[in-house]
Amino acid sequence: MLAHGYVLAGDRFHDVWMLPGDEAALRNHLERYIITEDVVVESLTQGRASFAVPGYDHAGIVWRDDVEPLMWRTADDFDDATLMFAEWDGVPVCLVSVGESEANRMWKMLTSGTRQATDDVFESLRIRERFPIIGRDLFDSHLAPEAGRNTTAISYTKGCYLGQEPVARIDAMGHVNRQLTRFRIGERLNQVEPANAAEVTSEGIDSEGRRIGLAVIRLAGIVDGKSPVRVGNTVFEAEVF
Numbered sequence: 001m002l003a004h005g006y007v008l009a010g011d012r013f014h015d016v017w018m019l020p021g022d023e024a025a026l027r028n029h030l031e032r033y034i035i036t037e038d039v040v041v042e043s044l045t046q047g048r049a050s051f052a053v054p055g056y057d058h059a060g061i062v063w064r065d066d067v068e069p070l071m072w073r074t075a076d077d078f079d080d081a082t083l084m085f086a087e088w089d090g091v092p093v094c095l096v097s098v099g100e101s102e103a104n105r106m107w108k109m110l111t112s113g114t115r116q117a118t119d120d121v122f123e124s125l126r127i128r129e130r131f132p133i134i135g136r137d138l139f140d141s142h143l144a145p146e147a148g149r150n151t152t153a154i155s156y157t158k159g160c161y162l163g164q165e166p167v168a169r170i171d172a173m174g175h176v177n178r179q180l181t182r183f184r185i186g187e188r189l190n191q192v193e194p195a196n197a198a199e200v201t202s203e204g205i206d207s208e209g210r211r212i213g214l215a216v217i218r219l220a221g222i223v224d225g226k227s228p229v230r231v232g233n234t235v236f237e238a239e240v241f
Helices: 023-032 100-111 119-129 164-173
Strands: 005-009 014-018 048-054 072-074 081-088 091-099 178-188 202-205 211-218 226-231 234-240
Touching (some): 005 081, 014 023, 014 091, 048 119, 091 119, 119 211, 178 226, 211 226
Antiparallel strands (some): 048 091, 072 081, 081 091, 178 234, 226 234
């Protein structure tokens, strides 16, 4: 796992959108396999601003009747802005990338007549969607199927591709041993350090005030939908949902 995000496919380009992570590692990985192709890998991180907008109806700029999840389009009335529509745990979310020269105008339009959400709201949505941050929730020591995105991010029918062999072996085995899992953090357990307690890598609060989190949990350790997790030196019971 070097990156996790969306690929916006245009006629002459592919944009990779991801949360903070090791961009350099991804670029180096892609560039290794450019041999004779007329392809350039370019970073567009600098000089741009990005926003996450829960809901599609803000300021009339985002909503259109033909919008569906996983669509993207350029923003009306902006020279350099792209809107990407997703659905995180049933909540519509618009991800916005805009050039710095138009960032202030975009921000004012998006927040006009609405309430600015806190970072905690975004973190809660991210955890509920199981959208990992590479370098925090998943690392290059994890295999792609351990992200739990098999139906949307892995093909089992296409021809040969890099990384196909371990993916095919896991498919033949029928399961992974561990997987990125979301859960509600429950009561503190008396055990100091059970062997199967997974370390909580992201934590937030849901809309009902309950503690939620992400961790890579060994699936065999989940019993009746529950598993021990560790926050620092304290172990809690976690309810997988």
